[in-house]
Each structure stands twice: as C-alpha cells, then as structure tokens.
Amino acid sequence: MVKAVVLGAAGGIGQPLALLLKANPLVTELGLFDIVNTPGVAADLSHIATPAKVEGFLPPDDGLLKALKGADVVVIPAGVPRKPGMTRDDLFKINAGIIKDLATGIAKAAPKALVLVISNPVNSTVPIVAEVFKKFGTFDPKRLFGVTTLDVVRSSTFVSEIIGDLALSKDVVVPVVGGHSGVTIVPLLSQSSHSLPSSVDGSAYDALVNRIQFGGDEVVKAKNGAGSATLSMAYAGAEFAGKVIRALNGEKGIIAPTYVNLSADAEGGAALTKELGQELAYFSSNVELGPGGITKINPLGKITEKEAELVKAAIPELVKNIETGVNFVAEAYKAAEEPRL
The missing domain is CATH 3.40.50.720 (NAD(P)-binding Rossmann-like Domain)
Structure with a gap:
C-alpha cells in the first residue's frame, strides 16, 4: 500500500x-x-x-x-x-x-x-x-x-543518438553528478555503460557536455515562450519516483543519481567530500535506495582529468545555490518573528 x-x-x-x-x-x-x-x-x-x-x-x-x-x-x-x-x-x-x-x-x-x-x-x-x-x-x-533524473535521461538519449541507435537509449546509463543546473551538471561520460565513438573528443566532447548541461534551454527556446521541459521532466520524475517506491517496497540494489544532503550517509558523504576536496552540504551522486530512503551515498569513482575540471567548476556555483536556499528560509523566519510596531 x-x-x-x-x-x-x-x-x-x-x-x-x-x-x-x-x-x-x-x-x-x-x-x-x-x-x-x-x-x-x-x-x-x-x-x-x-x-x-x-x-x-x-x-x-x-x-x-x-x-x-x-x-x-x-x-x-x-x-x-x-x-x-x-x-x-x-x-x-x-x-x-x-x-x-x-x-x-x-x-x-x-x-x-x-x-x-x-x-x-x-x-x-x-x-x-x-x-x-x-x-x-x-x-x-x-x-x-x-530529482536530477532528467539530466540522466538526456545523457542516455544524446549518447544513443551519437552512437546512432536510439533503441539503446533505455540501456545507456551515464552517471550525472554535481547539481541540477548549468555548469553544476557534470555527466561522467567516461563511466557510460556504452562507450562513445572515438570521434567524440575535443570540441565534439565539449558540445555534448554543453548540450547535457543546458538541455533545458534547448526546450525553452523551441517552445518559444509556451513553456519549459515539462513532459520530459514528468517522465524523469516518474522514473525516479518509481525507483523510490520500489525501494520502499523492499526491492534491494536500486541505485540512482540524486541531489542529497551528504549527512544522509556519514561514511559515504565523508568519502565523497574527500574526493571533492571541499565540504558541501548537498551534492548529486549515485545513491543506493532503501525502505527508509537513502542507505548509501556512492563516491565519484574513477573520473578523467576533464571530468575533474567540470566538478571543480561546479563547486563554487553549488556553494552559492545552497547558501541562497538556506538564507531565504532564515530571512523568512526572521521576518516572521520580528515584532511589528
């Protein structure tokens, strides 16, 4: 139930x-x-x-x-x-x-x-x-x-397009870490379940990363003021919710990228923090799900020098984004608690 x-x-x-x-x-x-x-x-x-x-x-x-x-x-x-x-x-x-x-x-x-x-x-x-x-x-x-699943869905789709077989899109798995906007979106293409063609290097690689990071802009522009990525986001949201529900029902071994508070798994959060070289309250990484939610936060694992640069570029923006959210609530409650003359 x-x-x-x-x-x-x-x-x-x-x-x-x-x-x-x-x-x-x-x-x-x-x-x-x-x-x-x-x-x-x-x-x-x-x-x-x-x-x-x-x-x-x-x-x-x-x-x-x-x-x-x-x-x-x-x-x-x-x-x-x-x-x-x-x-x-x-x-x-x-x-x-x-x-x-x-x-x-x-x-x-x-x-x-x-x-x-x-x-x-x-x-x-x-x-x-x-x-x-x-x-x-x-x-x-x-x-x-x-929910960062849309970045994963886009990565799977775009990689399968480059491979030349959209039928693979449901099987292609690309871990996406960091956050869920612009430069904070870091696709770990080196860990893709399906290798990219050797021709995808240099500017072609950069173009693919950029398309994954700013795929939302592509949809906003195409809809010409009539909306944003609603249908693909609904699909991605239902995909992630389905995994959470399956884990809630006791299914084991379900792993999905998601943006979480790193205190959810002290050991995993500490290992990830060591990889990042900086403390962050929130970060998106592969997370193992269980009946009570998060059971384990997985590390980045082996990444390329280029991916390490992308992670490094994401961190300052993530720090700013996190502070913005925390400060908003602090100010909202402060305003509510201040006596009115």
Whole structure:
C-alpha cells in the first residue's frame, strides 16, 4: 500500500507526472494538490483502470494537509516554469516562497514521507525544504531528494543518438553528478555503460557536455515562450519516483543519481567530500535506495582529468545555490518573528 502525493498536480509537469504515477501498479492511492483545477484532474485520472484511488484538493479547508495525510512519497513539481530570458535567480525569487509553504505542510501532515523535489532551481529548493523541516524538528536527510533524473535521461538519449541507435537509449546509463543546473551538471561520460565513438573528443566532447548541461534551454527556446521541459521532466520524475517506491517496497540494489544532503550517509558523504576536496552540504551522486530512503551515498569513482575540471567548476556555483536556499528560509523566519510596531 503506497500513497503518492503530487504537489503542483495541475501544472505542466504535474498533470503528466500524475498520469504516470496513476499508471504505476505499485501506487494504491494518489493525492493531488494545486491552487486550481485539481478536482478536475483527479476526476479525469480516476477513470483510468489502475489500482490507485485518486483525490484532488484545493487550498481551502486545509486542502494541502488533507492531500498529504498518510503520504508515503511526496513529489513536488509546483512552481512557475522557466521562460525565455528568465535567469535561475528570477526563477528562485518566484518559486522559493511556494516551496517553503509546501514544505511547511509536509512537516505538519507527513513528516515521515519520502520527499522528491522537482521544482527549480533544485540546487536551492532542496535546501529550502530541509531548513523548513529543521524548524519543525522533522528533518531526516535520508528522506529528502532533489530529482536530477532528467539530466540522466538526456545523457542516455544524446549518447544513443551519437552512437546512432536510439533503441539503446533505455540501456545507456551515464552517471550525472554535481547539481541540477548549468555548469553544476557534470555527466561522467567516461563511466557510460556504452562507450562513445572515438570521434567524440575535443570540441565534439565539449558540445555534448554543453548540450547535457543546458538541455533545458534547448526546450525553452523551441517552445518559444509556451513553456519549459515539462513532459520530459514528468517522465524523469516518474522514473525516479518509481525507483523510490520500489525501494520502499523492499526491492534491494536500486541505485540512482540524486541531489542529497551528504549527512544522509556519514561514511559515504565523508568519502565523497574527500574526493571533492571541499565540504558541501548537498551534492548529486549515485545513491543506493532503501525502505527508509537513502542507505548509501556512492563516491565519484574513477573520473578523467576533464571530468575533474567540470566538478571543480561546479563547486563554487553549488556553494552559492545552497547558501541562497538556506538564507531565504532564515530571512523568512526572521521576518516572521520580528515584532511589528
């Protein structure tokens, strides 16, 4: 019996993500929340012949808390999508308050749930969720994930295109580490399950890395103001959520890259920190999943000199992104606690 909840279920990512979770036979209950249209989305999905019972909630009458009651897994795609010309800072200013409020609801109604954050910018929104949970005394680093699966999906697709056989895309596995935006996205192509052609070196290699790092820009530009990477993100979110649910049900040996707090596994986090040469609170690496969330954080392993340079370039941006999220929550609570004259 698994209850999955989607917060932001009526949006461009939320609707297809909810559809894919409804189609997952391991989901027996699906709770949907958004500020508009959720009852209609729920009614539509409820006609699909799969086991999950679907309910949709709106903000009135504690709708958020009702949607979250009994949740095992909470997926958060809520927020405003990126538009042409919009920077990550712009996106953060819009979405940060939304994520803080949703995290507050989770802390109150589903403190033991496994929480999967999709809302961008993930490098900063995951720390927001963590800091809110700390305020409520419910923070468990093993249960909080930043969903970076889209970077892995893109890597698999682009590598299979270069190999010349898209049929391989489901089999190609490329670990992607670091974070989930721009230069923080580091594909470890040397560890790809399928070797790249020898012709992919120099500028061709750099072009592939750049396409993986900035694939979102490619979609935003192609949609010409009509949205961002919603369908591919919904697919990637459902892929990762499916792995989390399988692990929750006791399946062993499931490993996936995800952006996590390194205190979730003290030993693994320390080993990864040694590789990085600098302490970071959050980093995306291959993580082993279990019924309680994170069971092990794996190291980077053997990487090339070029990949080491990419990791080094990612770290300053990650530090900045993490501080942005932590500081937002600190300032928000400070403002709330200050007496008004």
